[in-house]
Amino acid sequence: MDRVPMTAEGLKSLEDELKVLKSVERPSIIKAIAAAREHGDLSENAEYTSARERQGFIEGRIAELEDIISRTEVIDFSKLTGKVVKFGATVKLADEDTDEQVKYQIVGPYEADLTKGRISVTSPIGKALIGKTVGDTVEVQTPRGAKSYEVVTVQFK
Secondary structure, eight states: OOOEEEOHHHHHHHHHHHHHIIIIIHHHHHHHHHHHHTTSOGGGOHHHHHHHHHHHHHHHHHHHHHHHHHHEEEOOGGGOOSSBOOTTOEEEEEETTTOOEEEEEEEOTTSOBGGGTEEETTSHHHHHHTTOBTTOEEEEEETTEEEEEEEEEEEOO
């Protein structure tokens, strides 16, 4: 089994979701299934079918989260320093065509969120950045074609 790199915040988020699924969602769906059964013929009961589908989703998500959490390796990047891009680094990049700057934090695959500037270490740009230093150029294949970025800063916070 492959270890899953993750920040402490990412692990807490997954643990919180698992807790809600087990303590709130699972009991709620069990009650919904019981209530739907009381309505009679299950073969024509849309509420029952819907509740069973929801239960399948919840149980699947619980199993998935338990698997991820069991394989998680929390990496404390607050103790890391230097100018080499590693897991947990916050990297400022300059687009070499437009000079537009973007800032990304390199995180684990289950906590990536582009709207928050968090990209996965396993994403194409994440893979390209690992091991680079300030001043290096990285070329990444995007859906719109190849993009070149220059590493402007590397920070660990």
